[in-house]
Amino acid sequence: MAETEPPGAPEGSRLGPDERRDQILACARRLFSEHGIDGVSNADVARAAGVSRALLNHYFGSRRELYREVVRRMMDVxxxxxxxxxxxxxxxxxxxxxxxxxxxxxxxxxxxxxxxxxxxxxxxxxxxxxxxxxxxxxxxxxxxxxxxxxxxxxxxxxxxxxxxxxxxxxxxxxxxxxxxxxxxxxxxxxxxxxxxxxxxxxxxxxxxxxxx
Amino acid sequence: MAETEPPGAPEGSRLGPDERRDQILACARRLFSEHGIDGVSNADVARAAGVSRALLNHYFGSRRELYREVVRRMMDVxxxxxxxxxxxxxxxxxxxxxxxxxxxxxxxxxxxxxxxxxxxxxxxxxxxxxxxxxxxxxxxxxxxxxxxxxxxxxxxxxxxxxxxxxxxxxxxxxxxxxxxxxxxxxxxxxxxxxxxxxxxxxxxxxxxxxxx
DNA sequence: GAGGACTGTTGACGCAACGACAGTAGTAGT
DNA sequence: ACTACTACTGTCGTTGCGTCAACAGTCCTC
Missing domain, CATH: 1.10.357 (Tetracycline Repressor; domain 2)
Structure with a gap:
C-alpha cells in the first residue's frame, strides 16, 4: 500500500470528535475490506482520512482497537x-x-x-x-x-x-x-x-x- | 512474549535441512496455537527453536510463508x-x-x-x-x-x-x-x-x- | 475585540519487528 | 590436508506502531 491517495475525504477542516471518528472508521473499513487487515497500515488509513497518523491513536488507542471498532460497526448494520x-x-x-x-x-x-x-x-x-x-x-x-x-x-x-x-x-x-x-x-x-x-x-x- | 525459554529443543547441533524445517515448524505451531499468530514474533519462534532469527527467513522466506506452512501441515494431519x-x-x-x-x-x-x-x-x-x-x-x-x-x-x-x-x-x-x-x-x-x-x-x- | 481555557491535531522520537546480505563455521568428498 | 558445499549467524536498513510535547482552531469571558 503506497498508492497516492486522491483525497477521498473532505480534508482540511477541524471536525467534532464524533464526525472525525465516523470518518476515520469509514475509511478504515473501506481499506480493510479492499486489502485485508494486514494489507493496510495505520498510515494508509490516516492518509485516506486526510489526517495524521497520531490522531488514530488519539481516538482509538491502538490499532487493534480501531480494528475492533470497525468490526463492531460492521456487525451492527x-x-x-x-x-x-x-x-x-x-x-x-x-x-x-x-x-x-x-x-x-x-x-x-x-x-x-x-x-x-x-x-x-x-x-x-x-x-x-x-x-x-x-x-x-x-x-x-x-x-x-x-x-x-x-x-x-x-x-x-x-x-x-x-x-x-x-x-x-x-x-x-x-x-x-x-x-x-x-x-x-x-x-x-x-x-x-x-x-x-x-x-x-x-x-x-x-x-x-x-x-x- | 518475552518469556525466558527453557531450551525446548535439543539445540546447538547442526541439523539437516528437513529436520531443521520440521523442528522450526513444530515450535512455530506450538507457539502459534498458544498465543495466536499476532502474539508471537519471529524472534520468539527462533528462540524456541534455539536458532537465529535469520534462519527462519532462510527456510521460509517470509513470516507469512512460515505461517502458511504451519497451517498446511496442520491441515494434513x-x-x-x-x-x-x-x-x-x-x-x-x-x-x-x-x-x-x-x-x-x-x-x-x-x-x-x-x-x-x-x-x-x-x-x-x-x-x-x-x-x-x-x-x-x-x-x-x-x-x-x-x-x-x-x-x-x-x-x-x-x-x-x-x-x-x-x-x-x-x-x-x-x-x-x-x-x-x-x-x-x-x-x-x-x-x-x-x-x-x-x-x-x-x-x-x-x-x-x-x-x- | 483581546485574552484565556479547552481540545482537536500534528511532528518527531523511541522502540519493536521483519527481510536481506555478507560472512562464519561445520561437514563431506578426494 | 585441502576444497567445495551449505547450514547458520551478525548486522544493517526499512517499516510501522505508540507516545508526548507542542501547535492551532474554537468558544467563552470580560
Whole structure:
C-alpha cells in the first residue's frame, strides 16, 4: 500500500470528535475490506482520512482497537430481517418467509455481508471473537423468535448452540452463493429451509431429551 | 512474549535441512496455537527453536510463508476417518457410522482440531484461504465417498457446494462441543446425522432439479 | 475585540519487528 | 590436508506502531 491517495475525504477542516471518528472508521473499513487487515497500515488509513497518523491513536488507542471498532460497526448494520410475526402462519411458512427476507437482505448488501463474514475471522483476538460471537447470537436470537422457538430455547440452552451450528451452515452457504457463485439463491434457500425444518422437527426434541 | 525459554529443543547441533524445517515448524505451531499468530514474533519462534532469527527467513522466506506452512501441515494431519465402505449397509448406517468415527477422531485430537479451525480463519491471505479451502474440499470429498454420493456430485457440482455448507455447520457445531462445551458429543451427532440425511434425501434431488 | 481555557491535531522520537546480505563455521568428498 | 558445499549467524536498513510535547482552531469571558 503506497498508492497516492486522491483525497477521498473532505480534508482540511477541524471536525467534532464524533464526525472525525465516523470518518476515520469509514475509511478504515473501506481499506480493510479492499486489502485485508494486514494489507493496510495505520498510515494508509490516516492518509485516506486526510489526517495524521497520531490522531488514530488519539481516538482509538491502538490499532487493534480501531480494528475492533470497525468490526463492531460492521456487525451492527444488518437492520434486522423484519421478523413480522404472523400468528396464524405455519412453521413452514414462517421459516420460508423469513429465510427469503434474509436472503433478500443479503443479496442487497452483498459486499457488506461478504466483508463481515470475511473480515470477521481474521484476528485471533479474544475480545474480537467476543464481538463476533455476540453478533452471531443476536442473529440466532432473531431466528429463534421468528421460528417460535423462544420458550424451548429458554428452557434448553443447548438449542441455542444447535442454532449457532446452523448459522455456521448459513454463513458457509451464503459464501458459496454470493462470493463464489457456486450456488444459486434458490438452491441456498432450499438447503437452509430443509435443514432448519429438520432441526425444528427432529433435532430439537431429540437433543432436549438427551440433555435431561 | 518475552518469556525466558527453557531450551525446548535439543539445540546447538547442526541439523539437516528437513529436520531443521520440521523442528522450526513444530515450535512455530506450538507457539502459534498458544498465543495466536499476532502474539508471537519471529524472534520468539527462533528462540524456541534455539536458532537465529535469520534462519527462519532462510527456510521460509517470509513470516507469512512460515505461517502458511504451519497451517498446511496442520491441515494434513487428519488421517482420514477410515471410510471403510460396506456394500450392504444402508445410507443411514453408513452416515451414522462414519460420523461416529469422525467425532471419535476429533475428540482424540481435540487440541489439534481446535487449533486447525481456530487458526484457520486468521490471516486474510489469498493463498492461505486457498490452502484451507483445499483442506475443506478433501474433507468433503471423503464424506462424498462415504455416503455414496460420488456419481451425483460428479454430475452436479452444486452438491459439492452444498456439502461445503454442511461442513460449515460441522465446524461450528464441533466448536460448540469441544471448545465451549455447550453441546455433548451425542447431541452433535444427532444434529449432524439428521442434517446430513435430510441433505441426501430431500435437498440433493431438489437442488439438482433446480440446477437444470 | 483581546485574552484565556479547552481540545482537536500534528511532528518527531523511541522502540519493536521483519527481510536481506555478507560472512562464519561445520561437514563431506578426494 | 585441502576444497567445495551449505547450514547458520551478525548486522544493517526499512517499516510501522505508540507516545508526548507542542501547535492551532474554537468558544467563552470580560
Amino acid at each position: 444488518p437492520p434486522v430481517p423484519v421478523p413480522e410475526y404472523v400468528p396464524g402462519a405455519s412453521v413452514e411458512d414462517r421459516v420460508a418467509q423469513s429465510l427469503d427476507g434474509w436472503l433478500e437482505l443479503l443479496s442487497r448488501n452483498r459486499s457488506i455481508w461478504l466483508d463481515a463474514i470475511g473480515i470477521a475471522g481474521c484476528g485471533g483476538d479474544e475480545e474480537l471473537e467476543a464481538i463476533i460471537d455476540q453478533a452471531r447470537d443476536r442473529a440466532v436470537n432473531r431466528a429463534v423468535e421468528v421460528t417460535g422457538l423462544g420458550p424451548v430455547v429458554r428452557a434448553h440452552p443447548e438449542i441455542h448452540a444447535v442454532l449457532r451450528g446452523f448459522s455456521g451452515m448459513a454463513e458457509a452457504t451464503t459464501r458459496e452463493w454470493l462470493r463464489h457463485g457456486r450456488l444459486t439463491r434458490k438452491q441456498v434457500h432450499t438447503l437452509l429451509e430443509h435443514t432448519l425444518l429438520t432441526i425444528i422437527r427432529d433435532v430439537v426434541p431429540e437433543v432436549t431429551a438427551l440433555g435431561e | 487428519p488421517p482420514v476417518p477410515v471410510p471403510e465402505y460396506v456394500p450392504g449397509a444402508s445410507v443411514e448406517d453408513r452416515v451414522a457410522q462414519s460420523l461416529d468415527g469422525w467425532l471419535e477422531l476429533l475428540s482424540r485430537n481435540r487440541s489439534i482440531w481446535l487449533d486447525a479451525i481456530g487458526i484457520a480463519g486468521c490471516g486474510g491471505d489469498e493463498e492461505l484461504e486457498a490452502i484451507i479451502d483445499q483442506a475443506r474440499d478433501r474433507a468433503v470429498n471423503r464424506a462424498v465417498e462415504v455416503t455414496g454420493l460420488g456419481p451425483v456430485v460428479r454430475a452436479h457440482p452444486e452438491i459439492h457446494a452444498v456439502l461445503r455448507g454442511f461442513s460449515g455447520m460441522a465446524e461450528a457445531t464441533t466448536r460448540e462441543w469441544l471448545r465451549h462445551g455447550r453441546l455433548t458429543r451425542k447431541q452433535v451427532h444427532t444434529l449432524l446425522e439428521h442434517t446430513l440425511l435430510t441433505i441426501i434425501r430431500d435437498v440433493v434431488p431438489e437442488v439438482t432439479a433446480l440446477g437444470e
